[in-house]
Amino acid sequence: MFLLPLLVTNLLLVAAEIDTEVQYCDKDAQNCGNEVEVVDDTKLIFYDVNPPEGFNLRRDVYMRFAVMVAEARKKGRKNWELVLPPWYNLYHWKSEKRVPIPWNKFFDIDSLKSFAPVVEMYEVFSRIKNDVLELDTVYVLQNFEDSFEDGNFVEEWGIVGNCEYDEGFWGYKNITAKEVVCVKFQGKISKLKELISLHPHDKKIMFTHGEIPLHDLYGLKSYWDCRKSMKFNKKLEKIAKKYIAEYLDCNSKKCKNYLSVHWRRQDFARSRGNDVPSIAGTVKQLHKNLRRLPEIKKVFIASDASMSEINKLEKDLTELGYEIHFFLPSLAIINEYGDGGIAIIDQIICSRATYFIGTHESTFSYRIQEEREILGFKSDTTFNRLCPDSGICIKPSRWTIVNK
Template sequence: MRTKEALAKILCLFCICLLFIVKSENEINTAYDTGNKDKTTFAEAKAVRYLLYDVNPGEGFNLRRDVYMRVANLVKFLNEDEPWVLVLPPWGRLYHWQRDVEQIKIPWKTFFDLDSLRQHIPVIEFEDYLKVRGEPVIDEVYYLQGFKGGWTHWEEKLNITECLDSRSGGFRQDDDGRWRHWFFGYEEVYAKKFACLSYMGHAGFIKPFLMHNTTGRSVYIPQAEEMLHDRYGHKGYWEARRSMVFAKHLRDIGDEFRAKHLTSTDQEDNTVLEDWTKMRRKHGEAKGGPYIAIHLRRRDYLWARKDELPSLKGAAKHVKKLLKKYDLLKVYVATDAPKEEYEEFKSYFKKAEIYRYEPTEEVFNKYKDGGIAIIDQWIAAHARYFTGSHVSTFSFRIQEEREILGFDPEMTFNRMCGDKDQDCEQPTKWTIIYD
């Protein structure tokens, strides 16, 4: 009798293990599904490889989001032949993040919905990559740079060459032959191999090099901004962009502010966010909240682009015309202006209500400068009418968000002119493409 009971237990345990194996394989297949149709072909299994990247330290938050799209579509391209996972570079130490608090090792989940990113390509946080590897190691580093002497005509080419930067981008070899670097603030991380790669080309151009000239399980590409979009503004670009859904906790804060101060809700404004893979909005479908939103860039732009920006008084004059034109009384201001400049801007209005998002200490400590910037963009993206600052990536990202939500391009692609040029050229209308 005991023998039969023991046998039954063994069979039960075997069934459980079998179910676990099947479930695990299904989860792995789902994790690495890049959206391609099942072609029902079988080949020798290939080990998963990891692509890491970074951007020039001087580049800001919103340009980095643009570089993500380039690298994401490269990973999508790589996955057509072998499994690659994109390792998301932790955020920190950006020029515009000037609050007196350390902001490093910030994971992407603080700012973005990782499940949405994974509906486009397989991604993993850097900390999770270190856990998977079991040691703080990156196998190969290829530091992207231009070609010596510059170039006279553009052509796609790459070549491992001498490092043009005498400091080799801050990479140094220790006494044990390991390559050391800042590595996002993780001092224990090291690389086994380092080389400088002179590069001129689109992101997809590096695919053959990664597949046939690298052998490490992980490859790291600093200065990934050297790689251009394969097809800027086309279907692949917008798929990557649409997948970059803001984290729900940040959207919730922005939505609460809209409802409380701007009489704006998704139901009333027709801006309900859906699964990005199924969401296809027509231009003009989104109404937006009853307010004007502006991006009033100040600080470094005051000297870098002073003739292309309005004065505070000039910006107020322009906004008053918009309020009258659209019969509105509320204005939302996304700005990097110090408090005294913002107060001066407000002083030029007698009837209109002027709003700006000011985070509590608790919110800032949780979500840092990057999170506050996203809340700003989310609120601005839901306005009835938006006008931005000239060639600002902050304004670009808001315009893209409004395209995804389905606003009329005429209510989105606008900029404020300098005081001396009231008929300045307006932004190019980079409208959304689905097919």
């Protein structure tokens, strides 16, 4: 198919300067590029996600692309590399400055690289001659109007034509694109290789709305191998470990003396009232579960609830004889790691509890359940949920780890 060239001239962004430990490429910085551009046969795959999507859904989208690139390498495409899209301007993050954050702030990059050939954005800038990164083609993925035409889901794609990309490039003003193309797409992520093959000589290809393509190997060994490689930044692990030891009296990765809860409020309480309990309903359910675990008196709660809701929940549970804990980050931790790092610390603490109760269809809870599968907890202690005060309460799906 023939694609008309289109130069995007209105998307020139500069990344705000950040601390020296994490490395960015500001167009005015002296370390933005080498004196001579590195010339090789590498094909860089960039992607982005719909802006309103949260941190934990984005982690899942990463896995889709990482598995695709890892599988492509196994089949001879040794030159493919996946560029990690900086964390930028996430809707749910309130404490962050409007600057792009590299993955090494939250994850162990060496561990990610043990599964797939990934590269940080600042590493990409270090390879180019100029301080402007020019992408060859940006594919703006769009959903088909009717995914189940005639009652069947068919994997397909079709080029709509040249279009504009107005969502920015992760806060950078020094990224441009030669061509932007809108594509209707539905199917597994491996089908993106058909789009990549349209221009075999392109070296820098980007897909927007990376949440649209589906997993190829969801729940299979490659999925879990990728998931196990997503180890957290060691400093975040250390903070969580210290908290668990000091406040929850445990020095093990599999603790036996506290129950953990992910109590999702805010948008879930507003838009999913039929899926989540009231404060009184939450207290009732936790008390019921804890009576079946008489040796457990400590409860750790991860929540986005308002302070008044948290105070009410804590008061009611304390009156029932339980010791309630929340992770309250210091100003230094907030400044260093922001909402993303605090979320990871909460997840680590929840994942090591003897028993976990999550929120229905929350990706935050999903990631904790995956961590617990990797740690080897029994499924009965992991796949549990808070139920609405009345009506049907569907049990959580169980996706257990596959190691072989």
